[in-house]
Amino acid sequence: MNRRRPTLHDVASLAGLSKSTAARALSGNGPVAAKARQRAAAAALELGYEPNQQAISMRSGQSRLIGLVIPDIANPFWAEVAKGAQDRAVEADLSLLCFSSDWQSDREARHLRALVRARVDGAIVNPVADSAAALHAFGLPLVLIGSSAGGFPGLPAVGTDIAQSVRLGLDFLNRRGHGTPALIVGPFSRIARTRFVAAVQERLGTEAIETETADYTVEGGQAAMGRLLDRPRRSHLAVFAANDLMALGAMLALRDRGLDCPDDASLLGFDGIGAGAFSSPGLTTVAKPARALGARAVAMLVEAIEGRPAEGPVHLPGWLIERGSVADLAAPAALRVAGGSR
Amino acid sequence: MNRRRPTLHDVASLAGLSKSTAARALSGNGPVAAKARQRAAAAALELGYEPNQQAISMRSGQSRLIGLVIPDIANPFWAEVAKGAQDRAVEADLSLLCFSSDWQSDREARHLRALVRARVDGAIVNPVADSAAALHAFGLPLVLIGSSAGGFPGLPAVGTDIAQSVRLGLDFLNRRGHGTPALIVGPFSRIARTRFVAAVQERLGTEAIETETADYTVEGGQAAMGRLLDRPRRSHLAVFAANDLMALGAMLALRDRGLDCPDDASLLGFDGIGAGAFSSPGLTTVAKPARALGARAVAMLVEAIEGRPAEGPVHLPGWLIERGSVADLAAPAALRVAGGSR
DNA sequence: GTGAAAGCGCTAACAG
DNA sequence: CTGTTAGCGCTTTCAC
Numbered sequence: 001m002n003r004r005r006p007t008l009h010d011v012a013s014l015a016g017l018s019k020s021t022a023a024r025a026l027s028g029n030g031p032v033a034a035k036a037r038q039r040a041a042a043a044a045l046e047l048g049y050e051p052n053q054q055a056i057s058m059r060s061g062q063s064r065l066i067g068l069v070i071p072d073i074a075n076p077f078w079a080e081v082a083k084g085a086q087d088r089a090v091e092a093d094l095s096l097l098c099f100s101s102d103w104q105s106d107r108e109a110r111h112l113r114a115l116v117r118a119r120v121d122g123a124i125v126n127p128v129a130d131s132a133a134a135l136h137a138f139g140l141p142l143v144l145i146g147s148s149a150g151g152f153p154g155l156p157a158v159g160t161d162i163a164q165s166v167r168l169g170l171d172f173l174n175r176r177g178h179g180t181p182a183l184i185v186g187p188f189s190r191i192a193r194t195r196f197v198a199a200v201q202e203r204l205g206t207e208a209i210e211t212e213t214a215d216y217t218v219e220g221g222q223a224a225m226g227r228l229l230d231r232p233r234r235s236h237l238a239v240f241a242a243n244d245l246m247a248l249g250a251m252l253a254l255r256d257r258g259l260d261c262p263d264d265a266s267l268l269g270f271d272g273i274g275a276g277a278f279s280s281p282g283l284t285t286v287a288k289p290a291r292a293l294g295a296r297a298v299a300m301l302v303e304a305i306e307g308r309p310a311e312g313p314v315h316l317p318g319w320l321i322e323r324g325s326v327a328d329l330a331a332p333a334a335l336r337v338a339g340g341s342r
Numbered sequence: 343m344n345r346r347r348p349t350l351h352d353v354a355s356l357a358g359l360s361k362s363t364a365a366r367a368l369s370g371n372g373p374v375a376a377k378a379r380q381r382a383a384a385a386a387l388e389l390g391y392e393p394n395q396q397a398i399s400m401r402s403g404q405s406r407l408i409g410l411v412i413p414d415i416a417n418p419f420w421a422e423v424a425k426g427a428q429d430r431a432v433e434a435d436l437s438l439l440c441f442s443s444d445w446q447s448d449r450e451a452r453h454l455r456a457l458v459r460a461r462v463d464g465a466i467v468n469p470v471a472d473s474a475a476a477l478h479a480f481g482l483p484l485v486l487i488g489s490s491a492g493g494f495p496g497l498p499a500v501g502t503d504i505a506q507s508v509r510l511g512l513d514f515l516n517r518r519g520h521g522t523p524a525l526i527v528g529p530f531s532r533i534a535r536t537r538f539v540a541a542v543q544e545r546l547g548t549e550a551i552e553t554e555t556a557d558y559t560v561e562g563g564q565a566a567m568g569r570l571l572d573r574p575r576r577s578h579l580a581v582f583a584a585n586d587l588m589a590l591g592a593m594l595a596l597r598d599r600g601l602d603c604p605d606d607a608s609l610l611g612f613d614g615i616g617a618g619a620f621s622s623p624g625l626t627t628v629a630k631p632a633r634a635l636g637a638r639a640v641a642m643l644v645e646a647i648e649g650r651p652a653e654g655p656v657h658l659p660g661w662l663i664e665r666g667s668v669a670d671l672a673a674p675a676a677l678r679v680a681g682g683s684r
Numbered sequence: 685g686t687g688a689a690a691g692c693g694c695t696a697a698c699a700g
Numbered sequence: 701c702t703g704t705t706a707g708c709g710c711t712t713t714c715a716c
Contacts, residue, residue, distance in 0.1 A: 375701060
């Protein structure tokens with residue numbers, strides 16, 4: 001019952017045709033008599049024939065496989081990116097080989113090697129190390145994705161417009177009457193940190209900005225917020241976290257100390273993950289176009305595979321989701337109390 | 343610069359060996375002189391040679407590719423499953439072809455066809471339709487995953503132990519002094535609904551249980567909870583939702599009406615997604631072993647591929663995560679107030 | 685219109 | 701130990 005899959009040869013002999021005629025009939029390339037076409041189709045159906053893509057690849061050099069290497073498929077942000085890529089890939093009749101690098105360059109290198117061995121037509125990578133760029137030099141069509149994407153000039157890349165998104169958050173805080181916010185940012189080692197901080201400084205100048213470093217996790221954000229709260233402070237504390245998970249951690253830190261958000265401190269996140277909708281108050285955040293990022297990356301990769309000239313880096317804008325974790329210091333006090341319970 | 347990838351032939355001629363000797367040297371199969379091995383390795387390195395897995399597959403019949411077809415990679419639960427599968431696949435040196443079916447049987451069928459064409463060694467599927475079972479009859483090693491997995495006897499399957507998990511939740515509610523809870527469950531069309539309801543009835547008997555149907559989304563849970571709240575009620579309402587997203591929606595419904603959780607109503611979820619940790623109060627829930635499910639599925643698939651006899655369905659136990667959305671009606675009132683603020 | 689034959693890159697006999 | 705040879709399943713000239 002577990003017998004060999006039928007091959008074109010089987011289809012051809014059942015249909016009483018030669019391999020080549022059967023091939024032409026099924027693929028629709030080349031002239032075939034109507035009834036030959038019909039018999040080939042019938043035979044294929046009867047046998048449950050499915051062409052062997054590996055064999056096709058060997059002749060055509062096109063595997064119809066593309067790779068996706070992201071830090072962590074279980075991270076809500078990256079899962080959204082993957083979904084966007086997935087959907088777009090299906091449209092283009094491409095299959096997606098997915099890998100998680102866990103931010104480790106050795107895992108990344110290993111996955112990249114697997115992609116080359118599988119002879120994928122191209123790959124989308126959120127680069128940890130520069131091994132990705134090396135691959136491109138070797139001829140694999142590549143699209144970089146995420147905030148670290150800009151680090152390799154000349155390679156097609158797609159990411160959130162960090163400058164615009166950070167500006168959006170900062171301006172919102174400003175309109176709400178907040179001064180310079182404190183920052184909770186990622187580890188020094190990540191390109192994303194540099195980008196975020198640079199964007200803030202671009203807007204606010206290089207004046208001293210209170211900054212805590214965490215590791216993009218809830219626990220990290222919680223601890224960082226604790227440190228921020230330990231310091232003496234004379235006015236309302238506003239915090240802009242470099243991702244939602246850390247912002248949510250900060251909210252837990254507030255809760256731990258019996259402090260109220262946004263009355264005692266305001267929190268602004270960055271990412272737009274679903275979890276932010278359920279906290280109390282809901283997390284106000286600058287959302288990134290995660291799904292669109294994935295979809296766009298696939299579209300660009302298809303271009304690159306087809307040899308069209310690579311566009312320069314594409315930056316997709318973020319948008320603000322206002323939910324209640326930022327106090328409105330600009331509103332008259334009376335109004336503020338009334339608005340607090342909505 | 344975008345030149346042809348080097349082949350074994352290139353390596354062999356650079357090393358001054360025949361193709362077969364080079365092959366033996368690089369793969370380590372068969373006797374090769376030490377210096378021949380060395381020269382082959384050097385040539386491979388110099389050329390950046392990576393074996394063509396497609397060609398290898400054609401000879402060996404092993405693609406080292408496996409498929410994963412799940413409803414939605416962006417759903418936190420399934421993203422965790424995918425991550426578990428991913429990690430385990432890497433360990434087994436297998437690459438994962440990922441697809442989302444979006445609970446649509448036509449998409450599922452399409453993905454399955456893509457998997458056959460790619461000649462994957464096997465596939466893990468959360469079946470929407472019975473096309474998956476048909477594939478197995480045709481000789482593709484298959485492992486079913488998730489609550490709908492049990493629907494195809496004879497196929498290896500791995501899923502959460504629904505009976506045990508539901509019992510865990512029900513017993514917890516009981517210990518906390520709650521009577522029969524109301525249920526928010528999924529649509530009739532999903533096997534998961536039947537399973538969940540059956541498990542509840544198995545524990546509670548077939549007495550009338552208040553049940554609302556939603557679609558596993560936050561909005562659906564929110565609306566369902568609204569309907570539950572619209573009905574006259576003489577005692578504390580406890581709700582057991584069939585997934586966390588709906589439970590979180592129910593919590594929003596409570597908030598919308600200015601009701602307190604858990605003082606006015608208790609909520610128990612099912613899944614254990616990360617978002618439940620950030621709500622206020624945190625969502626008490628029965629967690630499913632999502633990552634382990636994915637890992638185990640890959641392990642079982644490897645067994646199946648290697649022709650080992652398929653184990654019967656594997657059910658992994660869930661566990662309770664207690665966070666605060668369930669009132670303790672069994673505790674003395676004084677204690678209850680004191681405990682309420684933790 | 686159709687068939688025969690070559691070859692994509694690799695491995696597994698089989699001789700040397 | 702090493703080289704030669706024959707395919708894996710398919711497409712694609714090239715004759716007929």
